[in-house]
Amino acid sequence: MLQAEIKSLLKEDISILIKVANSGKHYLCDCGEASLLTVKEIQTVSAVFISHTHIDHFANFDGIFRHQIGSGEKVVICGPKNIHHQVEARLKSYTWNLIDEKAIEYEIREIVSKEEINVYTIRPPHWNLELVKTQNFLFEDEYVNVDFAILDHKTDSIAYLFKEKDTVTFHENASDFKKGKWISELKTAFESNDADKEIEIEGILYKASELFHLLSRNEGYKLGVIMDHAVDEINYQKIKSVFINADLVYIETFYKDTDQEFAKINYHSFASASGKIMNDCKVKQAVPIHFSRRYTEDDQQEIETAFYKAFRN
Template sequence: MIQAEIKSLLREDISILIKTANSGKHYLCDCGEASLLTVKEAQAVSALFISHTHIDHFSNFDGIFRHQIGSGEKVVIAGPKNIHHQVEARLKSYTWNLINEKAIEYEIREIMSPEEINVYVIRPPHWNLELVKTQSFLFEDEQIKVDFAILDHKTDSIAYLFQEKDSVTFHEEASGFKKGKWISELKTAFENNEINREIEIEGTEYKASDLFHLLTRNEGYKLGVIMDHAVGKENYEKIKTVFKEADLVYIESFYKDSDQEFARLNYHSFASASGTVMKDCQVKEAVPIHFSRRYTESDVSEIETAFFKAFRGN
């Protein structure tokens, strides 16, 4: 299952580490100041997902790549328009005469639109950008695939949905057959909807569809991270499209309800507004995050109370 850990303390910025079961790879949402993020965790990050590059979401990028340099790995960085130039500027601001080109490779995925992702590669020591392709999907590896929504924060702010790959369970006790390679063949046929595929079991051939009752599809866990966004119908429609019925969503709730006018002026959300859109999305669980640094623990408690009242309707 996908798990998330908030790595920033109250009055720090925001950074959320995402882990998957049985994998040493981690994923990081935003690079704000986060004192709970360890060196070991930073080194295990295989992909960074940046919502936008206001300083409270990007200030710790240098600290992240400092611990990754020398790994020899490819690390993906996804983000909004111009993320490639902003990453390039940060990397070129240092001297790298003791680092060779195999020290690391960053693959930057610039989100231009829901259907257009520009992919760049950048390597030390000169950090010259190379546009290698344009693709229609953002990210997928052995563990997860990532969808997104482009929200308005008076700049593009990307909200990310991490979806665990679906799995298939075989019900051995119901089969009556001995274990064998036919089980993996049946699972492949099931996943590809190859209903007429012939599956040989103990010398007899069976039509795959006649054996599908031995399998159950388990839908992958869905975890969302929605950072800064303005309150408004257009943003909410985008959120509902991507995050409907997700298992767990972390959502920005920057202001108290009593400060909602500041939210409107600064293109942020406020407690009950974030709770309401999560209720409308019918997500199973929602968590308010990323509060104004001026707030005390008492203020945050007020935000959480208003958020959950709107989300749960009580």
Template sequence: MLQAEIKSLLKEDISILIKVPNSAKHYVCDCGEASLLTVKEAQAISAIFISHTHIDHFSNFDGIFRHQIGSGEKVVICGPRNIHQQIEARLKSYTWNLIDENAIEYEIREIVSKEEINVYTIRPPYWNLEYVKTQNVLFEDEYVNVDFAILDHKTDSIAYLFKEKDSVTFHENISDFKNGKWISELKTAFENNDPDKEIEIEGTLYKALGLFHLLTRNEGYKLGVIMDHAADEDNYKKIKDVFNHADMVYIETFYKDEDQEFAKMNHHSFASASGKIMKECNVKEAIPIHFSRRYTENDQQEIETAFYKAFRN
């Protein structure tokens, strides 16, 4: 099950680290101040997901990059329209005369629309962007695939859904056969929906379909991160399309209910609105995050109380 940790203190800008169990691979959503993010964790980040490039969500990109340079790895960066130009500008603002061209590579994926994602690469020491291709899938690796919604925050703000790959369980207790490589062959046939595949067990050939009852498909865990967004119906429709029945979602809850006029003015959400949309999405567990820095710990508790009242009522 994916594990998420908020790496920012109450008064700090938001950053969430997502860890893959039994793996050294991490992902990070937004690059806020994040005092709790360790050097080791920053070095293990293989993909960065930026919601939007307001300073409180993007200011610590340089700090993360500082710990990645020299790794020789390729790191993926996903973000909204023009993210490739903004990354290029950040990197070109420094002097790199002592850095080798193989020190690191970034692959930047600019989200233009749900169907249009432009891919660029950028490398030291000159950090010149190279256009690679346009694709319609944002991100997939051996552990997760990532869906997204483009929300309105008076600029594009990307909300991300991380879905673990489905797994297949073999029920040894109901099998009369000895364990062997045939189990992995059967799982492959099951995953590929190939019922006619012949599986050899102890010298006898069996059709895979007749063995599928030994397997169960386990749906992958769905973890969402919804950052800044206006509390309006257009955004809510997009959220429902992507985050319905998610297992856990972290959602921006910037203002108290009594300050919802500020929320409307600044294209943010507020406590009960965020809780209500999570309830309408049938999310199993929801966590309010990213509170205005004007608030105290007592204010945060008030926000959480209003959020959970709307979510669980």
């Protein structure tokens, strides 16, 4: 199951680490200040997901690549329009005369629209951008698919949904057949919906469809991160289209309800609004995050109380 850890203290800028259980795979959402993020964790991050490049979400990017350089790995960076130019500018602001071109490779995926993702590569020591292709999906690896919504924060702010790959379970007590390689063949046919595939068991051929009742599909865990966004119906329709029935969502709750006029002016959300949209999405578990640095621990408690009251209706 996917696990998430907030790596920022109360008055620090936001950063969230997402881990795949029983693997060394980590993903990072936003690059704010993060006192709790270790060097070892940074070095196992294979993809960075930037919501937007306001300073409180992007200021620590230099610290991240400081501990990735020299790994020889390819690291994916996903973010809003122009993220490739902003990463390029950060990298080119340093001197790299002692760094080999194989020290690292960044693959930058610029989110232009839901259907248009521009993919760039950039490598040391000159850090020259190369447009590789344009694709219609954001990110997929052996563990997760990542969907997204482009929200309005007076600039594009990307909300991400990490969905674990579905798994298939074989119910061994549902038949008297002996175990064998036929089980993996059946799972493959099931996953590809190949009902007519012939499966041989103990010398007898069966159509895969005759054996599908021995399997069940387990839907992957869905974990979302929704950063800065204005409280408006267009944003909420986009959130509902992606995050409906998610298992766990971390959502920006920058202001107290009593400060919702500031939220409106600054295109942020406030406590009860974030709680309500999570309720509307039928999210199983929701966590308010990213509070204004003006607030004390008592203010945070007030935000959380209002949020959960609205979330639990």
